Amino acid sequence: MDSILVTGNGPLNGQIPIAGAKNACLTLMPATLLSEEPLTLTNAPRLSDIKTMTALLQSLGAEVSSLQDGQVIAMSSHNLTSQTADYDIVRKMRASNLVLGPLLARFGQAVVSLPGGCAIGARPMDLHVEGLEGLGAEIELKDGYLHAKAPGGLKGAVHEMRFASVGATENIVMAATLAKGTTVLKNAAREPEIVDLVECLRKMGAQISGEGTPTIEIQGVDRLHGATHQVVTDRIELGTYMLAPAICGGEVELLGGRMSLVESFARKLDAAGVSVTETGNGLNVARKNGRVRAVDVVTExxxxxxxxxxxQMMALMCTAEGTSVLEERIFENRFMHAPELVRMGANIEVHGGTATVTGVESLKGAPVMATDLRASVSLILAGLAAEGETTVSRVYHLDRGYEHVVRKLEGVGARIERIKGQ
Structure with missing residues (x-):
């Protein structure tokens, strides 16, 4: 099993190109199931999760081709052979559940395994099920699979979600594009990935308004057609690499970055003593003076x-001046990186959904283990600022969400290498 070796060596300087958004691309790919005509995505990230979604779509009979070194994905669902998403594929990635709405809308039936992915909470499907049932679907859980049907087709309705779930919003919006009548989805998620999906669906002929607000209205149409769409910039990769110069010092320009994607995050960095400014090509990030200041964080x-x-923010707070409190309100079990950071000399106490981090002067390199996608990159960031060598194991998590992480960090002066497993 591969590992990544990081040696702390001071400030970082240069440019890092930011890829297309993983979470947006994984949502856009199932949209091909809504139409017989081709859907082409550009600016696609080159990640293992994209390969998993490709395999899932192909298992349904869709044609999926990777072009231009993986940055273009050409898809066609004109001759689907199955409406069943098998456990063997779905278990690898929770975004696989996004085939449920499109299959149900176009074919009136779908059988989808309950999803897997990172071990950061149960991530139940109840909000997806409630929304689709609100459109007239009949859904039953049997042997770990959701068996969904809509014999007379889906019908528009007014539905208010109990929680602004991103995945449920995406599934319901895609399903509603082919429903009869008008659907009004209240308490909808507002993430940029939702806006990106709606822009793509609109190019395919969908009639949707209100994306980016808590209320989305979808007027169902008889059919959708083909389209070409550019995947939005990955705001999580952007935020991750914004933290590299914040932790190590130096100045880095993130090519393709947009402030509108990371405004709340940039405000926290500013409060901590990190400068974030827009340039003609993206965002420029530099630590202002000395150690960063501790800031409190609540995920929302x-x-x-x-x-x-x-x-990743916790990694920054490990060497900040003062004490910070990080409260996780979205997923349970999302502090599994904390014990690994403690191995590097961090002072962290976790109580339920709250972590208290008291900054130390410096971290020490150590062997650590990644427990999920974002934890893996947080340990790499900590290693960049630590004294000595840090070896991060189980980095297959990393491949799910970050393309060419070693190359990108090497390009700004980091000492980092991937060690092939035996």
Whole structure:
């Protein structure tokens, strides 16, 4: 099993290109199931999760081709052979459940295994099920599979979600595009990935308004057509690499970055003593003077502080001046990186959904283990600022969400290498 060796060696300087968004691309790919005509995505990230979604779509009979070194994905669902998403594929990644809404909308039936992914909480499907049942679907759980049907087709309705779930919003919106009548989805998620999905669906002929607000209205149409769509910039990769110069010092420009994608995160960095400014090509990030200051963080749905940047922010707070409190309100079990950071000399106390971090002068390199995708990169960031060598094991998590992480960090002066497993 591969590992990553990081040796702390001071400030970072240069440019890092930011890829297309993993979470957006994984949502856009199932949209091909809504139409017989081709859907082409550009600016696609080159990640193992994308390969998993490709395998899932192909298992349903979709044609999926990776072009231009993986940055273009060409898809066609004109001749699907199955409406069953098997456990062997779905268990690898929770985004696999996003085939449920499109299959149900187009074919009136779907059988989808309960999803897997990182071990950061149960991530139940109840909000997805409630929304689709609100559109007239009949859904039953049998032997670990959701068996869904809508014999007379889906019908528009007014539905208010109990929680602004991103995945449930995406599933319901895609299903509603082919439903009869108008669907009004209240308490909808507002994330940029939702906006990106709606922009793509609109290119395919969907009639949708209100994306980016808590109320989305979808007027169902008889059919959708093909389209070409550019995947939005990955705001989580952007935020992650914004933390590299914040932790190590130096100045780094993130190519393709947009302030609108990371406003709440950038405000926290500013409060901590890190400068974030827009440039003609992206965002420029530099630590202002000396140690960063401790700041408190509460994870919230967009536009609040992203849960997917909590682990990386904790790595920054480990060497901040003062004490910070990080409260996780989105997922349970999302502090599994804390004991690994403690191995590097961090002072962290975890009580339920709250972590208290008292900054130390410096971290020490140590062998650590990644427990999930964002935890893996938080340990790499900590290693960049630590004295000596840090070896991060189980980095297969990393491959799910960050392309060419070693190359990108090497490009700004980091001492980092991937060690092939035996």
């Amino acid at each position: 749905p967009f536009p609040g502080f992203p849960t997917d940047l909590q682990a």
